[in-house]
Amino acid sequence: MDRRSKPFAKLFNFQKYVGIFCIVIGTPIFLLDTNKGAEMLLLVGLFTLFTASQKLEDERSVNLKTSSLYISFILAYVFKILSSNLYSHHLFPIEMTAINHFMILVFSLSLVIYYFRFYSFR
Numbered sequence: 001m002d003r004r005s006k007p008f009a010k011l012f013n014f015q016k017y018v019g020i021f022c023i024v025i026g027t028p029i030f031l032l033d034t035n036k037g038a039e040m041l042l043l044v045g046l047f048t049l050f051t052a053s054q055k056l057e058d059e060r061s062v063n064l065k066t067s068s069l070y071i072s073f074i075l076a077y078v079f080k081i082l083s084s085n086l087y088s089h090h091l092f093p094i095e096m097t098a099i100n101h102f103m104i105l106v107f108s109l110s111l112v113i114y115y116f117r118f119y120s121f122r
Helices: 003-032 040-051 059-088 099-120
Strands: none
Touching (some): 040 099
């Protein structure tokens, strides 16, 4: 490993902690604040944590991350379609209209799916 690339490796390891910090701070803000844009810190934290690299970034982890994002996008879109349909029939209490809420659902699901698959199937 080249000496010049070591600070970047530390930066990517630091990126994981920044993402966790933003998620921990952003979740109560998202849940308690009703202002527009209150979800941005949570969204940035989820994106930062998802794009943070592992200590050993190999082909398996990249493949798991990509397929987890694909699966979570499909699941989130199915949930959005079903919840909108059930909301129009007055069977579901909320309707997901903001794109940021959809992206929060996608990144949350992808992180859960990725870490479950990464640590359970070694």
